[in-house]
Amino acid sequence: MATVRNFPRATQTQTRRDLAHLSDEALLALCSRADDAALGELYDRYGRVAYGLALRIVRDRALAEDAVQEAFLGVWRSAGSFLAEQGKPSTWILTHVHRRAVDLVRREERRRGEPLEEVAQPTGEATDEEAWLRAQRQVVQEALRKLPADQREAIELAYYGGFTQSELAHRLGVPLGTIKSRMFTGLRRLRELLAEAGLEVDAP
Amino acid sequence: MVHEQAAGFALDALDAAEATEFERHLESCPDCEDELVRLRTSATALAFAGDLPAPRPELKLRVLDVGGGVVIPFRRRRSVAVLSAAAVAACAAIVVGAHAWTGGRATAAGLRSYRVHGGEGTLLVAPTGEAVLVIRGLPPAAAGTAYELWVVRNGRPAPAGFLRGEVATLTRPVGRGAAVAVSLEPRGGSRRPTGPLLVTAETA
Numbered sequence: 001m002a003t004v005r006n007f008p009r010a011t012q013t014q015t016r017r018d019l020a021h022l023s024d025e026a027l028l029a030l031c032s033r034a035d036d037a038a039l040g041e042l043y044d045r046y047g048r049v050a051y052g053l054a055l056r057i058v059r060d061r062a063l064a065e066d067a068v069q070e071a072f073l074g075v076w077r078s079a080g081s082f083l084a085e086q087g088k089p090s091t092w093i094l095t096h097v098h099r100r101a102v103d104l105v106r107r108e109e110r111r112r113g114e115p116l117e118e119v120a121q122p123t124g125e126a127t128d129e130e131a132w133l134r135a136q137r138q139v140v141q142e143a144l145r146k147l148p149a150d151q152r153e154a155i156e157l158a159y160y161g162g163f164t165q166s167e168l169a170h171r172l173g174v175p176l177g178t179i180k181s182r183m184f185t186g187l188r189r190l191r192e193l194l195a196e197a198g199l200e201v202d203a204p
Numbered sequence: 205m206v207h208e209q210a211a212g213f214a215l216d217a218l219d220a221a222e223a224t225e226f227e228r229h230l231e232s233c234p235d236c237e238d239e240l241v242r243l244r245t246s247a248t249a250l251a252f253a254g255d256l257p258a259p260r261p262e263l264k265l266r267v268l269d270v271g272g273g274v275v276i277p278f279r280r281r282r283s284v285a286v287l288s289a290a291a292v293a294a295c296a297a298i299v300v301g302a303h304a305w306t307g308g309r310a311t312a313a314g315l316r317s318y319r320v321h322g323g324e325g326t327l328l329v330a331p332t333g334e335a336v337l338v339i340r341g342l343p344p345a346a347a348g349t350a351y352e353l354w355v356v357r358n359g360r361p362a363p364a365g366f367l368r369g370e371v372a373t374l375t376r377p378v379g380r381g382a383a384v385a386v387s388l389e390p391r392g393g394s395r396r397p398t399g400p401l402l403v404t405a406e407t408a
Contacts, residue, residue: 036332039270043267044264048258049252050251052254068259076270086237087245091244137254137256140250140252166219180211180212181208183211187214187243191242
């Protein structure tokens with residue numbers, strides 16, 4: 001998902017101005033040369049999404065902060081191994097975050113895997129960043145709603161609940177092969193739906 | 205078929221042994237690698253589907269503290285002397301060092317914390333100069349006013365953003381030897397402090 005390419009700059013109040021115009025790829029290259037200001041800029045761009053994702057998985061503020069910190073440490077240490085053909089930097093960074101959060105939640109046995117609840121929209125004045133995130137959320141939620149229920153369930157339980165596919169087969173009482181195909185078909189369909197909704201999708 | 209594992213891998217829904225096997229398979233299967241990029245992109249879209257509460261500003265400093273020191277210590281000393289508004293009323297000149305030097309304690313990577321005068325809290329400064337002020341117990345700013353932050357160098361205060369709530373990120377770097385102060389100003393801020401310095405913190 002290339003959504004983050006247009007990340008609003010207005011929120012980056014404390015970033016060195018000379019980094020704000022750099023691409024994510026360039027920032028990763030700087031990180032691989034131990035430029036911690038570049039890491040700060042990447043955090044400004046993706047920290048909020050990273051934290052929200054981690055919090056949703058681990059459901060505990062302190063654990064979520066641990067997951068984000070460890071994930072960005074992983075980004076920092078492996079920035080030199082990032083390859084553009086493996087997808088976008090934002091996907092790569094959020095994959096680090098997701099993995100750390102899932103590791104933590106599996107270790108802590110905190111998983112609950114409740115289905116996606118509708119979150120009350122915050123009221124009041126929205127910053128640029130909030131307005132942008134809200135728009136993103138709406139598009140993705142709408143695409144998820146259009147998925148067949150069993151595909152959506154498998155994907156959400158895996159992604160937010162941290163369940164393995166074997167655990168899901170057991171939990172839902174269906175063969176493992178069924179879970180695999182629901183996840184695969186569901187993710188493919190989600191990609192189409194997001195593209196239809198106008199979200200830029202990278203990779204051919 | 206190992207190909208079938210791509211969706212599970214993209215969702216981090218494989219167990220450790222399955223994930224290792226799939227990673228090995230990826231090295232020799234460009235088709236799976238391409239497919240994985242697409243599936244990952246779809247999966248990561250889910251990160252944007254939930255509520256995204258803003259993380260605490262301290263998290264950024266933890267992320268930037270990539271050298272390894274995670275702990276943000278706050279060395280408690282004798283009770284903080286609350287500066288009465290009268291004592292510093294309408295200060296025209298700010299004398300850095302007027303208060304007892306409390307020292308900054310460094311973590312492994314140089315993140316420093318400093319004691320705050322005038323309230324319960326901490327000033328945290330990253331090696332880059334980025335800083336966060338945490339302060340508890342200030343009464344809410346009256347209508348039409350705001351708590352403005354200042355970075356004071358050589359006795360000259362420069363505006364550094366506003367404190368809303370208990371935590372604020374300074375909008376300008378806090379260099380070694382600079383001080384941070386908070387005063388109540390008309391909403392929108394002033395170019396120089398016009399109210400008493402309610403809170404101060406010195407670095408050294």
